[in-house]
Amino acid sequence: MTQVPTGETVTAAEFRLFKTRSFSRHFNRTLHISVYEIHRDHSNRQPELTLLDHESIQAGDEGWLVFDVTAASNHWLLNAKYNAGLRLYVENDEGQSIDPSLAGILGRRAPRSKQPFMVTFFQANRNQIRSTRAVKQLKKRQQKKHSDLPHPNKLPGVFDHVHVPDGRQVCKRHELYVSFRDLGWLDWVIAPQGYSAFYCEGECSFPLDSCMNATNHAILQSLVHLMKPESVPKACCAPTKLSATSVLYYDNNNNVILKKHRNMVVKSCGCH
Template identity: 60%
Template sequence: MGCKIQLEKLFHPSIHPSIHPFSSTCPLPGRGGSCWSCTSPLWLLLQVVGPQKDGLMLVLLDMQSVPAGQEGWLAFDVTSAANHWLLHPRSNLGIRLYVETEEDRSLSAGWIGLVGRRGPRSKQPFMVTFFRESQVPCRPPRAVKPRPRRRKPKPDLPMPSIHRFVCHMHHQCLIKSMKRLFSSFQDWVLAPTGYSAYYCDGECFYPLGSCMNATNHALIQQVVHLLKPNEVPKACCAPTKLSPISVLFYDDNNNVILKKHRNMVVKSCGCL
């Protein structure tokens, strides 16, 4: 399952359960009149609210680091919480999104541009769930007798490891440097002598976060791939934005021509 949150200028979440919010405008109020730097990355921690004897407790569900200037949907995996809520509906007290800087300073989600329930309808957080059809008839919850607990119960919502998210950053879909020289076309290309074309390379990991600049189609394809890996391939890392270059060259009549060639330089990459 996934939860999505929208970033208006800073970030955007994705699918699985997923969440949506974001937009960051500097400066932001800080301690002693200081401002938070929009160039600093932020940590977003998604926590589930649960009951306990002396009040409420917060359990970490998912987390991700979002660089400044990013815009789009943010995807968080809330499968463990959703499964727990299906078995224990009364334990569903909601989800809390906590924002923190690298200096351990907490920030308001609204300050950094996360879109909440009062934002545009098209950018409000939402959850996506997928269910498998079971051939075995299920008994209603009331017919299930609780078993006595002999051992100390383990937490229903395990704490995710931060290393699971950091390791993906080294292999995710990114734009990479590639230079193309016109040395083999010197007899007709006058300028430029070459240019930086760039290319896209990397994996589209599930769930697709905002850093992967994924389309909605890619999000759905990635989910279907998990269900039917032999029928549907994973989303691919490909250019999402291209720009032109101008080339000065001789035509067939030996005239000097300046022409703008479209889609020659990769500007950004994403999962498609």
């Protein structure tokens, strides 16, 4: 919250947690999850809490849980010294407290793509709405790339780093050799016996780095996905440039044909 620029106001703040499926027999199928703002923490008695948001889910559910913590963020902005954090409680139908880890809720030891984070929405004087992951420090911004839209790393309040979940690589080109022999095509293909076609694979996770060769549409889709992950999918890794390759083959009349076929080789990949 220390990154909020002067002259801007917070319109909303969300705390997001990822929950995996849980089938423990120690509690009922329905879980009640509550998020509180800690006003004051005491060593000898219970802390002073204010309920911010509550959600009831099934133990077998999986996905992101979104809690409205706007009230807490507004208090923290007015006076940062009152920021004592948030408190999370998980209970069953009988009101018994459940260990969040047993309920499938992931914490900061989870893979990076599923760690808890906070999304804050700002209203600027220019009526621009933007979002930021407030739990991380802003990194040094790189030079602006040529694009009709600002690169996502250049949008105010967005981080300049490549986020790759679960150790996966970012979107890029990979080796792929297509063998016409393996396809059973050598009875009509004379040459070549195969060629390097390549393929695209990798993550298009927010924020989209310049090396991901993202389209303007992919940039905006990624921003919307960050705010509404259950409604809008992430951008996809796909070829951005293809080239032709020549094939010598027999046609249906047994004529020998040399033809250059378009869009046979992946030259570059990007997020779409």
